[in-house]
Amino acid sequence: MAAVDNSPEPRHVRRRLVLQAAVGTPAAVAAASTLGTPGAAAATIGGRADTDSPRFTLAVLPDTQYLIDEGGSDPEPVRDTLNYVVRNQGRSNTVFLAHLGDVTEHGTEAEMRTADTVFRAVHGKLPYSVLGGNHDVSGDDQRGDTPYLRTFGPSRFARMRTYRGSSPDGYNSYHVFTAGGRSWLLLALDWRVSDAGLAWTRGVLAQHPELPAILTTHDLVWADDDGHAHLSGHGQRLWDGVIRGHDQIFLALGGHYWPPGRTTLTNDAGNPVHLHITNYQDRYYGGAGMLRTYSFDLVRGAIDVETFSPWLLGKKEHRRTPLEAETVELTSDVDHFSVSIDFAERFAGFAPVVVPPPRPASAVMPRGTVAYWRFDGAGLGEAGTDGRVIAPGTVARDLTGNGNDLRAQRLHDSAPEVLTWSAEHHDAQPAHASLRFDGGKSPDRGAVLRTGANAPLNSMRFESGYTIETFVKLPEPFEGDHAWMGILSWEGKARDAGKFSGWSADEPTCSLNLSPERFLQFVVYPVPVDADPTSWSHAVPVGRWMHLAVVNDGRRTVLYVDGSRIARNAAEYSRGISTLGKPFALGGTQFNEQYGQGFYGWIGDTRIVSRALRPEEFLTARRR
Structure with a gap:
């Protein structure tokens, strides 16, 4: 979060949401057994994602700025999280990782070099996206060259199989990944999208009219202490300029603010759009490399959301300090929940299910x-x-x-x-x-x-x-x-x-x-x-x-x-x-x-x- 924040949101959104997730509770035990342990051998967990399976996971990594700070921090939790996602991509069928911005605290050359090194843990092993937050860059996406752009600009993703292109300025990008037997569009938008950036985004959507889309950005919604989210100023700009008029976008994710929260808005086609804020930099150890997983289940018609720290899960339970035990897994209703979606019905307006044509009787009368x-x-x-x-x-x-x-x-x-x-x-x-x-x-x-x-x-x-x-x-x-x-x-x-x-x-x-x-x-x-x-x-x-x-x-x-x-x-x-x-x-x-x-x-x-x-x-x- 910016040291000087001129956004219109009320000051109370910065207050910490106190969550209880004591070590040894059934939820924490379940997370450890289901999700695995970062220290486990790659040969035991490992594997590649199955892009045909109707169950797959989108991993989301929010603000890591307090852990990549040349003034004094520890990037190890972020590296552990990235290693964990790579090791578990087969087990959890993780198909993509999205970072939500504020990779670093000051956006300096030195911090970007550290970030570059940390992200080598995932580079070439799992498709991912990174977008600029207000601690990485300033102004809108027409700002020109920056250490961030030289580190996480188009050249970084050029050879990635999911990468499809960036806006001319280089600060907005999009990926197309395969999961559940179909293609999905993921937009990674700058923290301040200009008019040119909005036009580029609409163009990407127009080029892929049949793909369900997930929009990621840094500044989208802020939440009350009860977890109910509201559009921020920039979020309102994205809603009016892109989201509400494009039925493809069914899920939009942002960071920047705390506490976490969520809301559902209705777009111009009369369909729900789920908007979530996930950010844990206010919590112990700068968020402890907190990871959020969105586990899609196309059969059940649900997205199951979990939030936990792979770095802390990797510590032996009896050696976790009280603060570590409190932070290892978050189980409030804005951190651990399910979203019900009838995917066929929700996507029917732009990608209707193609029913196989009738088959003649002669084709279905075996011996x-x-x-x-x-x-x-x-x-x-x-x-x-x-x-x-x-x-x-x-x-x-x-x-x-x-x-x-x-x-x-x-x-x-x-x-x-x-x-x-x-x-x-x-x-x-x-x-x-x-x-x-x-x-x-x-x-x-x-x-x-x-x-x-x-x-x-x-x-x-x-x-x-x-x-x-x-x-x-x-x-x-x-x-x-x-x-x-x-x-x-x-x-x-x-x-x-x-x-x-x-x-x-x-x-x-x-x-x-x-x-x-x-x-x-x-x-x-x-x-x-x-x-x-x-x-x-x-x-x-x-x-x-x-x-x-x-x-x-x-x-x-x-x-x-x-x-x-x-x-x-x-x-x-x-x-x-x-x-x-x-x-x-x-x-x-x-x-x-x-x-x-x-x-x-x-x-x-x-x-x-x-x-x-x-x-x-x-x-x-x-x-x-």
Whole structure:
């Protein structure tokens, strides 16, 4: 922070935020075990980042000025932090390191030489960016030559694989790094961006309109003691001149002020932009080389943020002084938190998810396919419109040509809207269509699609194995009582197959259902024995498409959800299905040869194969 600060922010923002993070607490222990120890051997941790993994880390290093001060300081904590990030880049999947400015205290030639030496720990080993803070430079980015520019200007980054260029003055730069299977843009802007710098920044964004962008600068927001952040004068200039009008920018990070804080603002596209301040120079030992990690999880839709000192973590716990123990890890809600982001939705305005095109039926019928139904024009004979009622008697053709066509039937006195056509589908589903079932209880209502009386599937016993797949989505909100509703089944009573071991001899011999807790239940009566081995899933989600697969190899049955094997698969011997020559049904399960409620939700492509398939052969797989 500048010795003379003419910024308009109130004086109280300089006050120290007291944080408690005593050594030996569960959080500190967890950090040490999860993040590793700076003293650990590189061969043990090491490794390179996996740019295809949906989980990756952006490392952020704030103001280091008090540790790189020719008047008397210690750069070792900064060097330890950089070494730590390099050693752990494989373990934490760190793809980039961003410094937020104020590298040095006075910006002198001597301090820049020290900084140059310290940054050799990371140079050539991990992509990184550095930007100028008010202790490194003065004035705006048109200031001309400085020791900072000669040290951290374009020539330093010219051979870095992520570096894409700098503004003509050399003080603003940008990088493009790869993580999570896509490219990301990182802007490293000077502490005082001129009109020319703003124009250059807008030009960079215009050249990369499809890339999600992270903006880093030194002076962006300041925070109250409660951690709520506000735009600074320069931050307001960036907000008005760049951030609010460019939907790509979803995260903006700054240093300069303390205490740390965060806020979320809404841009001109109506989307959230997360703005954070991270700076710990006011804390013990000039911040002790404090590191902040932004761990992206594209699957969970979250960015998990942690703040800790690798230098202090490297000290043996019993040798840490009280101040060191207090500083080793920071766990307040502005230092250790998660940001929820639906990345696909947030980026849809500039980089919409490209859904794979539909695949023809011929591409998804491997050897042994006995039935395949889909609800697009190929399966129903005509393209649909959302909400179009599927009339009783409508045929969904078995595209294998084996004669297992399904025919729609309403249950009880159900209204026409109980079965409608939908354009909704799983992104990996071969056909871009589904059927919407509106089944329920009290009174029972629903619809099913059934094979004909003479369909070959009715009597197939699959003693050599089978794979049954379908795509399902449950509504959100999941309203009403739908306990034990059926997804698919074979009709008939277990007693007629000589099976009495199950919950009831009146239940069908094979069915996939949903329990009151939204656990999937696959129950089957094998051919040779009187048994009912049953598989149970976890509580499945609502409002999201799932791919379900039941795989039997002639000995055991395994249920998969989204390609993941569940834990509660039946251990009992299970060979074949004790079918009774009665119809296969989609959308319901009988009891005592009568249907009660029907399915509630969407059902998409459904396929049955007379052998066990591997997950890479499921309907979700795309051949390269």
